[in-house]
Amino acid sequence: MIKEQIVVTSAQMRDIEGRIFAGGMPVAALMEKVAGLISNRLKSIIPKDRTIGILVGPGHNGGDALVVARELHFQGYQVWIYQPFPKLKELTSQHLQYAQSLGIPCYQELAELPSCDFLIDGLFGFGLEREITGNIAATINHFNDWNCQIFSIDLPSGLHTDTGEVLGTAIRATHTFCLGLWKQGLLQEQALEYIGKAELIDFDIPLADIHVILGEVPKIKRITKTTVFNTLSLPLPPTTHKYKSGHLLLICGSKRYAGGAILTGLGARASGVGMLSIAVPESIKPLLVSHLPEALIIGCPETETGAISDLQLPPKTDLSSFSAIACGPGLTTDATPIVEQVINSEVPLILDADGLNILAQLGTIPTLRKRQNTTILTPHTGEFHRLFPDINYQDRVKAVQTAALQTGAVVLLKGARIAISNPEGVVWINPESTPALARGGSGDVLTGLMGGILARVVNKQVNIEDVVAAASWWHSQGGILAAKERTELGVDAFTLTQYLMRVLVDM
Numbered sequence: 001m002i003k004e005q006i007v008v009t010s011a012q013m014r015d016i017e018g019r020i021f022a023g024g025m026p027v028a029a030l031m032e033k034v035a036g037l038i039s040n041r042l043k044s045i046i047p048k049d050r051t052i053g054i055l056v057g058p059g060h061n062g063g064d065a066l067v068v069a070r071e072l073h074f075q076g077y078q079v080w081i082y083q084p085f086p087k088l089k090e091l092t093s094q095h096l097q098y099a100q101s102l103g104i105p106c107y108q109e110l111a112e113l114p115s116c117d118f119l120i121d122g123l124f125g126f127g128l129e130r131e132i133t134g135n136i137a138a139t140i141n142h143f144n145d146w147n148c149q150i151f152s153i154d155l156p157s158g159l160h161t162d163t164g165e166v167l168g169t170a171i172r173a174t175h176t177f178c179l180g181l182w183k184q185g186l187l188q189e190q191a192l193e194y195i196g197k198a199e200l201i202d203f204d205i206p207l208a209d210i211h212v213i214l215g216e217v218p219k220i221k222r223i224t225k226t227t228v229f230n231t232l233s234l235p236l237p238p239t240t241h242k243y244k245s246g247h248l249l250l251i252c253g254s255k256r257y258a259g260g261a262i263l264t265g266l267g268a269r270a271s272g273v274g275m276l277s278i279a280v281p282e283s284i285k286p287l288l289v290s291h292l293p294e295a296l297i298i299g300c301p302e303t304e305t306g307a308i309s310d311l312q313l314p315p316k317t318d319l320s321s322f323s324a325i326a327c328g329p330g331l332t333t334d335a336t337p338i339v340e341q342v343i344n345s346e347v348p349l350i351l352d353a354d355g356l357n358i359l360a361q362l363g364t365i366p367t368l369r370k371r372q373n374t375t376i377l378t379p380h381t382g383e384f385h386r387l388f389p390d391i392n393y394q395d396r397v398k399a400v401q402t403a404a405l406q407t408g409a410v411v412l413l414k415g416a417r418i419a420i421s422n423p424e425g426v427v428w429i430n431p432e433s434t435p436a437l438a439r440g441g442s443g444d445v446l447t448g449l450m451g452g453i454l455a456r457v458v459n460k461q462v463n464i465e466d467v468v469a470a471a472s473w474w475h476s477q478g479g480i481l482a483a484k485e486r487t488e489l490g491v492d493a494f495t496l497t498q499y500l501m502r503v504l505v506d507m
């Protein structure tokens with residue numbers, strides 16, 4: 001298990017820390033170690049001639065901040081401390097006393113504060129247990145109005161450690177140094193505007209202690225590069241052939257939405273799948289052939305509205321000839337019988353877009369209960385609500401767990417932080433993405449990419465949720481790379497497909 005993959009709640013973090021202390025590690029020694037690591041990171045970021053304001057809370061988050069203040073003071077930075085609480089935990093109080101004895105200016109009143117270039121937020125960490133109100137809330141709002149960079153220790157003060165919810169008010173950090181293990185709240189969409197750039201400060205928590213509290217296989221994990229690499233099944237075996245590298249059937253597109261079929265096809269191409277077949281309405285077949293010459297384009301009879309009316313596969317082929325099917329982008333809801341047909345097949349299946357809208361019309365849970373093989377659903381929040389009107393998707397982790405449990409499918413909820421669950425409640429969260437992906441068509445690319453990976457590895461004893469996670473990570477990294485080179489406005493869905501391969505090259 002890799003530390004970067006692990007996600008904890010505040011209760012789990014407290015239990016893990018409890019084991020470290022029970023093992024004999026002195027609390028004060030751990031605080032020195034943690035704060036030493038934070039100070040070193042800060043030294044590498046903040047130029048020497050700058051003034052740093054340190055915000056100190058009543059608990060050990062404040063203690064960490066005071067050790068940081070001391071270390072930066074000795075390194076020659078101009079440092080001041082703001083500590084508005086009447087009562088501090090003992091260790092925190094001792095560090096405050098020592099900082100005062102060193103002559104570091106300490107203030108209790110906002111009005112007295114000098115200006116500064118950077119703020120360090122050590123008001124609250126994972127010990128925040130209730131809404132922030134009154135003076136402290138006003139203080140946080142005041143600092144948010146200062147136009148300077150804020151580094152939060154562990155998490156921005158005011159965020160709920162598990163849900164990322166703002167408890168009254170919260171520091172809007174530009175950087176967050178998460179301590180030891182990733183806190184669940186930092187991966188929730190509602191926290192994103194507060195955490196800035198987040199990084200993990202690894203202070204050597206023994207894996208044995210983590211295992212005791214989280215189990216050998218933790219339920220909630222962050223997707224990392226390693227997850228993806230393990231899933232992609234590389235390098236290719238030297239004696240492979242095209243049918244051993246998977247055969248994906250895409251069912252997508254209509255006269256109205258022809259572009260969606262192209263984007264899904266280009267996403268699938270990037271996966272390296274051995275064989276790609278794409279079923280589309282006959283009238284758009286020439287268009288698909290011109291964009292994807294390597295794919296077998298199956299022109300199907302169409303309805304008056306230009307949707308596929310009959311899945312006319314080539315001779316000697318039926319649905320069971322394919323390793324996986326991805327169905328939905330651009331279909332329109334006129335293709336209902338086609339979606340019913342693939343749901344009734346026994347082939348591993350991804351449903352997206354209109355595939356999901358049709359599933360919702362058919363009745364999500366009873367329809368999926370009939371399926372024997374793997375099903376993956378990839379809704380955005382609108383589609384999720386249509387599929388699961390009774391599930392509250394504010395808590396996205398719980399929402400995907402419930403949806404997966406109810407349907408037996410692997411469920412991916414799209415958004416800034418994609419959450420994925422299998423029916424046993426094992427969750428992956430995609431920790432990094434870019435709003436540059438919030439554009440029409442980028443979901444089609446994801447469906448194709450995921451379909452291709454699924455077809456390649458489905459018979460190789462992989463966990464299906466790992467495939468879904470790998471596709472999500474790869475897709476987001478493609479967006480991040482494209483945005484870096486082309487700005488956040490330069491990542492249209494076609495361009496995104498051109499960056500996917502680059503992600504692997506850089507890996």
Ligand SMILES: NC(=O)C1=CN([C@@H]2O[C@H](COP(=O)(O)OP(=O)(O)OC[C@H]3O[C@@H](n4cnc5c(N)ncnc54)[C@H](O)[C@@H]3O)[C@@H](O)[C@H]2O)[C@@H](O)CC1
Nearest residue numbers: 031058059060061124125126127128129130131132154179
């Ligand atoms: N042993 C150590 O030195 C370590 C310290 N760490 C730090 O310790 C932190 C956890 O420390 P604590 O458990 O002391 O908790 P915090 O420092 O997060 O805050 C708890 C304190 O805030 C008070 N409080 C909670 N909610 C409040 C509210 N809404 N308004 C006013 N006061 C409120 C509590 O009564 C308590 O005094 C971590 O976040 C991290 O920064 C660990 O990460 C690493 C190890």
Ligand SMILES: Nc1ncnc2c1ncn2[C@@H]1O[C@H](COP(=O)(O)OP(=O)(O)O)[C@@H](O)[C@H]1O
Nearest residue numbers: 414415416433434435437438440441442443444
């Ligand atoms: N704010 C955001 N930050 C990061 N990724 C996003 C954001 N908004 C959307 N995305 C991603 O963009 C894709 C959009 O997919 P979708 O909503 O299906 O669009 P479409 O159907 O037009 O292709 C998904 O992968 C989603 O996770």
Ligand SMILES: [K+]
Nearest residue numbers: 124153155157
């Ligand atoms: K903090």
